[in-house]
Amino acid sequence: MTKWNVDEFVQAIVSKTESQYEKKIDEATINEVYYAVSAIVSQEITGSWTKTKESYQKNNPKQVYYLSMEFLIGGLLESNLLNSGMWESCNQALVKLGFDPVEVYRQERDPGLGNGGLGRLAACFLDSMASLHYPGHGYGIRYRYGMFEQRFINGYQTELPDFWLKNPYPWETRRDEEAVYIEFGGTVHMLKRNDGSLECKYENTDKVLAVPYDVPVVGYKNQVVNTLRLWSAEPIFVSSQSNTEDYYRHLEHNHSIEQISGILYPDDSSEEGKRLRIKQQYFLVISSLKSIVKDYKSNVRKSLIHLPDYVVIQINDTHPSLAIPELMRMLMDEEGFGWDTAWRITTKVFAYTNHTILSEALEKWPIAMIKSLLPRLYMIIDEINERFCQGIWFDHPELRDKIPDMAVIADNQIHMARLAIVGSFSVNGVAKLHTEIIKTQEMKDFYKLYPNRFNNKTNGITHRRWLVMANPRLANLITETIGSRWIKHPRELTHLLRYTKNRPFLEKLGQIKQQNKKDLAKYIHKATGIVVDEQSIFDVQIKRLHEYKRQLLNIFHVIYLYNELKENPQLDIVPRTFIFGAKAAPSYYFAKEVIKLINTVASVVNHDPSIKGKLKVVFLENYNVSLAEKIIPAADLSEQISTAGKEASGTGNMKMMMNGALTIGTLDGANIEIKNLVGDPNIFIFGLRSEEVFNYYQNGEYSANETYQNDERISRILHQLRDGIFGQQDLEFKDIYYHILSTNDPYFILEDFDGYVETQQLVDQAYQHESKWLSKSLINIAHSGKFSSDRTIQEYATGIWRIEKQ
Numbered sequence: 001m002t003k004w005n006v007d008e009f010v011q012a013i014v015s016k017t018e019s020q021y022e023k024k025i026d027e028a029t030i031n032e033v034y035y036a037v038s039a040i041v042s043q044e045i046t047g048s049w050t051k052t053k054e055s056y057q058k059n060n061p062k063q064v065y066y067l068s069m070e071f072l073i074g075g076l077l078e079s080n081l082l083n084s085g086m087w088e089s090c091n092q093a094l095v096k097l098g099f100d101p102v103e104v105y106r107q108e109r110d111p112g113l114g115n116g117g118l119g120r121l122a123a124c125f126l127d128s129m130a131s132l133h134y135p136g137h138g139y140g141i142r143y144r145y146g147m148f149e150q151r152f153i154n155g156y157q158t159e160l161p162d163f164w165l166k167n168p169y170p171w172e173t174r175r176d177e178e179a180v181y182i183e184f185g186g187t188v189h190m191l192k193r194n195d196g197s198l199e200c201k202y203e204n205t206d207k208v209l210a211v212p213y214d215v216p217v218v219g220y221k222n223q224v225v226n227t228l229r230l231w232s233a234e235p236i237f238v239s240s241q242s243n244t245e246d247y248y249r250h251l252e253h254n255h256s257i258e259q260i261s262g263i264l265y266p267d268d269s270s271e272e273g274k275r276l277r278i279k280q281q282y283f284l285v286i287s288s289l290k291s292i293v294k295d296y297k298s299n300v301r302k303s304l305i306h307l308p309d310y311v312v313i314q315i316n317d318t319h320p321s322l323a324i325p326e327l328m329r330m331l332m333d334e335e336g337f338g339w340d341t342a343w344r345i346t347t348k349v350f351a352y353t354n355h356t357i358l359s360e361a362l363e364k365w366p367i368a369m370i371k372s373l374l375p376r377l378y379m380i381i382d383e384i385n386e387r388f389c390q391g392i393w394f395d396h397p398e399l400r401d402k403i404p405d406m407a408v409i410a411d412n413q414i415h416m417a418r419l420a421i422v423g424s425f426s427v428n429g430v431a432k433l434h435t436e437i438i439k440t441q442e443m444k445d446f447y448k449l450y451p452n453r454f455n456n457k458t459n460g461i462t463h464r465r466w467l468v469m470a471n472p473r474l475a476n477l478i479t480e481t482i483g484s485r486w487i488k489h490p491r492e493l494t495h496l497l498r499y500t501k502n503r504p505f506l507e508k509l510g511q512i513k514q515q516n517k518k519d520l521a522k523y524i525h526k527a528t529g530i531v532v533d534e535q536s537i538f539d540v541q542i543k544r545l546h547e548y549k550r551q552l553l554n555i556f557h558v559i560y561l562y563n564e565l566k567e568n569p570q571l572d573i574v575p576r577t578f579i580f581g582a583k584a585a586p587s588y589y590f591a592k593e594v595i596k597l598i599n600t601v602a603s604v605v606n607h608d609p610s611i612k613g614k615l616k617v618v619f620l621e622n623y624n625v626s627l628a629e630k631i632i633p634a635a636d637l638s639e640q641i642s643t644a645g646k647e648a649s650g651t652g653n654m655k656m657m658m659n660g661a662l663t664i665g666t667l668d669g670a671n672i673e674i675k676n677l678v679g680d681p682n683i684f685i686f687g688l689r690s691e692e693v694f695n696y697y698q699n700g701e702y703s704a705n706e707t708y709q710n711d712e713r714i715s716r717i718l719h720q721l722r723d724g725i726f727g728q729q730d731l732e733f734k735d736i737y738y739h740i741l742s743t744n745d746p747y748f749i750l751e752d753f754d755g756y757v758e759t760q761q762l763v764d765q766a767y768q769h770e771s772k773w774l775s776k777s778l779i780n781i782a783h784s785g786k787f788s789s790d791r792t793i794q795e796y797a798t799g800i801w802r803i804e805k806q
């Protein structure tokens with residue numbers, strides 16, 4: 001790529017706005033400038049993109065394909081500028097032309113093609129694969145409607161459709177020449193060929209065209225540009241209809257096909273058994289496999305027997321696990337392999353990442369649904385199951401009585417996680433604790449059967465987006481202090497450990513946090529009208545709203561503090577600003593109640609002069625990647641308070657640690673690994689451990705009612721909910737009261753409350769020693785390099801994929 005200096009960039013923007021809009025730069029709108037700059041960057045990337053593709057075609061390295069129903073990529077203009085080495089000159093050029101770069105970048109709308117952590121992980125992985133020179137690509141769906149846009153009306157979440165393609169998306173290229181033709185449903189007939197082999201004939205199928213839209217994935221200053229391929233479903237054009245009825249039926253049919261890539265399911269970690277969802281999954285799987293096999297054939301030109309030497313497919317959770325029977329189908333029905341050879345090939349190609357052990361999130365599909373939608377795939381899954389169960393019966397008699405718990409097909413359902421384990425050569429968890437739970441509890445029978453298949457790959461985040469780009473002040477301070485090598489080698493952030501007692505350095509660190517908080521305070525004021533105390537602790541919980549993540553515990557703490565202050569207005573507490581960001585699945589009633597509660601508490605607390613502004617509660621609407629980028633650099637305290645054993649890893653914890661926030665959290669997910677790195681004095685740990693949680697579930701000895709009776713702080717809060725202290729409308733939170741007590745508090749909010757409050761008091765004390773706090777903050781930053789997704793991808797590459805840097 002050519003190096004751009006500021007004047008060249010100024011020139012390029014001026015001539016682009018002229019050629020694209022026939023406007024002089026001072027007549028151009030900020031939106032037009034956004035498109036002009038995007039076009040310049042796109043052009044700049046195109047050369048490297050072509051070269052990267054050509055080199056893969058020529059050298060035929062083994063490539064990894066990351067299949068995921070979600071890619072939460074966030075804004076691309078700024079990250080493409082950064083990674084292609086044009087960021088600083090673009091910033092300066094825009095300023096020279098009289099535009100605020102931040103405003104220009106804000107013109108881009110986040111493609112909300114994911115729900116939360118799982119989708120964001122996929123995006124961080126793409127960034128790291130390209131930046132580490134690995135030939136790795138993403139395959140996903142180009143939903144016309146992404147994650148809904150959240151608005152609060154009277155404190156309630158409302159969902160607006162996210163038609164993100166209303167304006168052209170400058171980073172995608174439609175590739176008609178790469179479109180593939182696919183079929184759903186219908187009936188299958190097995191015919192005997194003359195040589196005795198079987199042939200499948202399909203009748204009355206629905207025919208769909210899968211059209212790819214490719215998005216470049218730019219490596220950090222290394223000329224590598226990989227591909228994120230997003231599939232769009234389109235009807236196949238059929239010639240004129242003979243009568244009106246047919247015509248309307250035809251239109252309706254076309255509409256139903258477009259629906260396949262119509263909307264993203266806004267359900268985080270719980271599955272709604274929907275036919276459309278299976279169609280979406282199969283659509284991703286078959287389109288991607290066809291495209292992968294087509295490329296293999298045209299580049300490698302060898303029998304598909306050698307596929308595993310050139311292709312490895314990582315499936316992100318079970319959502320794409322139909323790829324396993326689908327590859328079997330292609331190998332047998334289209335390529336003529338027998339079962340055993342096809343199975344040998346297939347099980348060397350797939351690797352599966354497990355993301356959750358929440359039982360409601362484990363996908364199971366009714367047999368009848370798969371049979372009618374994917375009749376041939378059902379036959380294959382049935383055969384996989386049959387052979388798998390027989391294998392246990394004959395070769396592992398010790399597991400015979402476990403067959404009902406292990407069978408791929410059981411209770412009239414297909415268990416997708418079991419299918420994924422049986423059909424993959426690798427099964428990984430996403431943090432050490434999570435992998436241990438998989439091995440010793442959730443999937444322990446499978447672990448006995450395939451001990452070598454299971455492995456851990458602790459998640460990570462791209463430090464380029466989450467530190468260099470989101471927090472340039474901090475990134476610059478780090479570079480001034482230890483040089484810039486850390487950007488390519490994030491583990492070198494540990495060189496900062498030399499400065500933990502260096503006053504001038506810590507002071508600068510403190511000033512930067514202060515400036516970031518000032519920026520966020522400004523944003524909060526503009527977005528909500530709330531004025532927050534910039535000196536207060538910015539206490540942040542941003543993540544999907546879910547009972548196991550326990551936003552309720554957080555707001556109970558706020559209510560408790562408010563009650564204390566009301567009783568004793570002189571109470572000496574450190575002022576705090578509680579910042580929330582969270583979307584609830586539209587069908588998740590309880591989660592939406594919690595949103596309403598937080599908003600109600602906010603309106604009471606924020607408007608009560610008697611507490612003298614010591615507490616503020618801010619719930620920012622529409623949490624997404626770009627909002628996360630604004631909040632995280634300003635966080636002092638990172639809330640990671642899930643019920644132990646429930647959060648597979650968490651990645652929000654890593655982003656905030658990297659930006660100097662201290663964690664308050666349970667021993668769950670990657671919090672444990674953070675604690676082991678930074679040490680006990682630099683993190684605030686409380687609450688039940690996962691073993692204790694499991695024991696409670698097993699022995700039934702926990703009584704929420706007892707805790708509620710015995711702890712006055714808790715009974716007071718629960719009574720306030722029951723009796724409508726916070727609900728302006730009558731008693732609207734009594735459901736929360738009843739829900740917690742009648743379900744015996746399955747997430748142990750009441751049980752962990754005391755430890756949480758006590759630990760929050762320790763946070764207050766620690767925050768008052770400014771230089772000590774800053775030193776702790778620095779220790780967190782210094783150890784955060786381990787949580788760069790570069791480390792994670794390196795582990796996948798050598799431990800699972802066996803691929804080489806190009």
Ligand SMILES: *Cc1c(COP(=O)(O)O)cnc(C)c1O
Nearest residue numbers: 116117543624625628650651652
């Ligand atoms: C990182 C991220 C998440 C995941 O957050 P957790 O705290 O790990 O649940 C979810 N949504 C967005 C937009 C993110 O950037």
